[in-house]
Amino acid sequence: MSLSASLSIATSGLNAAQYAMNVASQNVANAGTSGYAAETANVRARDTNGVGSGVNAGPTTLATDAPLQKALLTQNAETASLSAQNAALSAVSAVQGSTTAAAGSSGTLPDQLGNVQSAMIALVATPDSATAQQNVVAAAGNLVSTVHTLADTYQQQRQNAQDAIVGSVGSINTSLTTIGTLSTQIMRLQSQGVSTADLENQRNTVVTDLSNQLSISTQVVSNGDMSVRTADGLLLPTHDIDGTTNGAISSQWPLSTSAATVTVGAAYPGTSAANALPAVTLVGRDVTSLMRGGTLGGNIALRDTTLPTMQAQLDSFSYTLASRFQQQGIGLFSGSNGSLPSAAGDATAPDGTVGFAQDLQVSRGYAGNASALVNGSKGDTTALQNVLDGGFAGGQVSAPVSGLGINGNLAIGYDGAQGLVALSTSMTAAQASVISDVSGNLDTAQATQTSLSGKLGSATGVSIDREMANIVTLQNAYTANAKVVSAVQSMFQSLLNAIGG
Template sequence: MNLLASLSIASGSLNVIEAQYAVTANNVANASTAGYVKETIATLSSVAGGVGAGVRLGATQLSINQALQSSLYRQNAASSSYTTMSNSLAALSAVQGSTSADSGSTTSLTDQLGNLQSALISLTSTPSQAASQSAVLNKATAFVDTIHTLASTYATQRQEAADNVVSTVSSVNSDLTQIGALSQQIMKFKGLGQNTADLENQRLGVMADLSTNLNVSFASDSNGDMMVQTADGTRLPTRPDQVGQENSSQTLPSSTWPLVTSSATLSASMAYSKQDSKTSVPAITLAGQDITSSLTGGSLGADISLRDTVYPQMQTQLDSFSYTVMNRFSSAGLPLFTTGAGSSSVISGSDLTKPAPDGIVGLSSGLSVSAAYTAKPSLLTTITKSDGTTSSSDTSVISTVLSAGFGSDADQVGGTLAAPTTGLGPDGSFSTGYSGNQGLLALSSSLTSNQGATIAAANAGVTSSSAVLTLLQTKVADVSGVNVNDEMAKTVALQNAYTANAKIISAVQTMFNALLGAIQ
């Protein structure tokens, strides 16, 4: 090997070391960047004419374990979904109270109904006292106010979820199309044989963000393109050309393509239905096709569930309960509660899926204490005899309410007095999830317990999914993350190698100078 070859090898080594320095510096600079994957640069032995010619640079690669990364994306979606659910349901938990005997709660639905029952019992002892009569109406009003608070909370949180769906769809679109734009650059540079590691790392960061909004999986082609699909296999395009359109038809990234939805002000009588193209709750469409049910997991999937399932079911449970209270009191001879629409103490229609007073949809928001009793509390203990005369301080009706209205015998909770449990909601697709053949206090407890279980499941999901996510993040970091200490150790090694190659160049230069001096 001659001096020129030695100089060439050493000079080439310096170039390779400089490139390795750049990769190491980039790793250290991005050590705290979310989703950044450590980069490594391959070095290959160079041979010319069967003789070693030093070293040359290979492709810059990402230190990534695809299986671990895919698991992390799925867990991102699960954790984000539970967190979104829990955060939304926290507002309900704050006003719902508890049916637990040792909870200390005094404001739950069961508590307020029990307070009304106690006031009615007291009234039977002092039927002529105005204070006892007013106490019943005060407790009835507090009971109705609790129902209104619950109904208002459902409506507020459902609307918030609906608004979040619209904003998250925009974020999903931005992520999808940003992936598409980056993939386009990656394919171009791959075709030219240029390094694409930095672009791929940037794309990984967008993929991580998308996975918190939606449960999706990713698959990359050999040319560098990226395919995205939902958990049920629905493909989400990242560029127009992936669905046979001209890329020029959209400016990427875009917040309005490929998914389309719209905002709406919701009411209890509005429901989402995939079977109904004119559904009152806006669907999420892809190329004109409704794919709402395919968008699961992540914050988007959670908000869709809250909007279309969780809060509508809770609303139907409360509407059913409100109807049952009104119905049983009226059947016992005390029409204390009315629909609030025309002050009717009965539901006028047989189709319970219609808005009150024709049905029971939204009844809990309008339930009220009868104006007749609030204006004249003495009516509580006044009865009209068959001959048209009235009798005051009569407790017979109150006694009937206490024995039959609050009763739990089969004839007191069955038939027309049973709480509706199925075919509820504006589209008839909801059910309460518990028996309607229960006494009023048991019904209120079942309602609170059922909804409390939903809240508890979300909270438990946050805890468990966060623990798994932390474990996966640690494992991914071990494989793909930047360890600054390791990078510093590489820097020392590269520095030593650089010094060694520089000394070779210096030695060759000295030898050349000596050779030139000898010739002269």
């Protein structure tokens, strides 16, 4: 073997060791980077006409575990969705009152209703007592205040969800365009035979961020491009071709939605443009129902299903409360216009029951004249007793149980013919069950996410011990190759000296 061939081989060894050292250093530097997959320096033997001629370095590849990566992306979306729902429902839980406080002081809806019942019992016993009369009106006012607080909380959380939907769509668009940009660079470099591991790691990090916003799956094709689909298989664009997509203006690309003020009568899809909340669209196509999982899916569920159902339950209770009292001769509760709405579940208050919880009030005739409860100076407790015997009992005016909400597609999910206290208890229990289920599912989802993340980290993450051992080996290889280069150079110098001498 010639000296020049030996020098070429040793030089290729130096270059390969330097290349592998750079990869190892990159791994060590990113050992704490979330989602970073360890890069592998690939060095292979090189030959010329069957004779060894050194080594070729690259391209660099990533450590992968496709099944674990797919499972973690799915779990990220599930956990993020439940986290968004849990945050909103925790706010609802906070205003529902304590379930461990003493009876009559918990602040729960059943307890506030029980306080009204107790005050009425006391008034029946002492109908001439102005204090007892005022206590009934005060207890009714506290009940109405509790109803308003719950109703306002539902709507505030719906507004928060709507705002978060807009933010999520913006984040998703950023991630999709970033994936497209990185994919374009990867395809170009791969076609030139250049390593793309660093770009692939960057793209994987963006994919992880995207999975927290929406349930997705990805696929990398042979040229290095990546396709992104929703859980339902909808292809999400990552490349904007010529500024348009299927003829649509680029401002609609990839996803689009708009900000909105959420009112009690607003819904998705709504019954008209006036009460419809904005959809999530892809090139003008409504894809809201396909946006599942992640922060986006969780907030869509809150805005369009979970919180509207809670509102419908409270509207149904409020209507039943006011109707039963009025049926027994004491219209203690009414709407803001002094009357009751029709039982129409898909019309807004004061005409229908949608939003009646916000419209509920203590009737002005009693708020300003508590003695009207006993027919003034007559001390007549007949109507009071009828309310206690009939209004609080079951089998009277039944709560609307279905056809609720502005779209008429909601139901309360429990018996509407129960007594008032039992009805309020059923409503509170139904909502508490939803809150508890989300909280419990979140705990499970987080534990699963942590487990999957740990397994993926073990399979594809950086091992500092392994990298440091590699660096020591590479240092030795570099030193050995450097000695070969030095020896060959000495031999060349000796040869030149001999020729010159």
